[in-house]
Amino acid sequence: MARKKSSDDLRSGAAEAGSSRRAPMREFSRSLPMSLLRAREAVMRQFRPSLRNHGLTEQQWRILRALTSVDQIEVTELARVAFLLGPSLSRILRDLEARQLIERKAAETDLRRAVVSISAKGMKLIEAVAPSSEAIxxxxxxxxxxxxxxxxxxxxxxxxxxxxxxxxxxxxxxxxDE
Structure with a gap:
């Protein structure tokens, strides 16, 4: 009858398997992108429950927060400052607009471009989330x-x-970014 592998056996096996597949570069866990992602995750883990309680995703909150610092902004610029891809931003803006948290209109200089701003209802939501956010x-x-x-x-x-x-x-x- 085969014995069940212990965690020591699994670690040892992983180490042996890893030694033959070792890439000529720093440990994965010590890479700068992974360290930054782990730190971001640790921080966002603190904020997610509050955002969820207010019916917001991280990306929606990021957009609303970005909109509080400007009167209005072109959608392409908002994508850049909020670090979101265009298709994702379009979907999120549709949802925020349907919830009346933002306002969207054609840019005065180029009617093919859209500008967005936070609505009064969006500002009320920001004000409702702010105390929890500041406590965190x-x-x-x-x-x-x-x-x-x-x-x-x-x-x-x-x-x-x-x-x-x-x-x-x-x-x-x-x-x-400037």
């Missing part, structure tokens, strides 16, 4: 430390700026 930020700040959080923001901004204008692997120049 306060708890993150308490746990991580105010100075470390400021330093993290500065370091991430510096990383972003240092990579601005760098040519990507496919030869396209990467633009920096």
């Amino acid at each position: 930020y306060a708890e993150i700040t308490r746990r991580y430390g105010a100075r470390k959080l400021v330093e993290l923001h500065e370091m991430l901004g510096a990383l972003e700026m240092s990579l601005a204008g760098m040519t990507s692997a496919d030869g396209a120049e990467v633009e920096a």
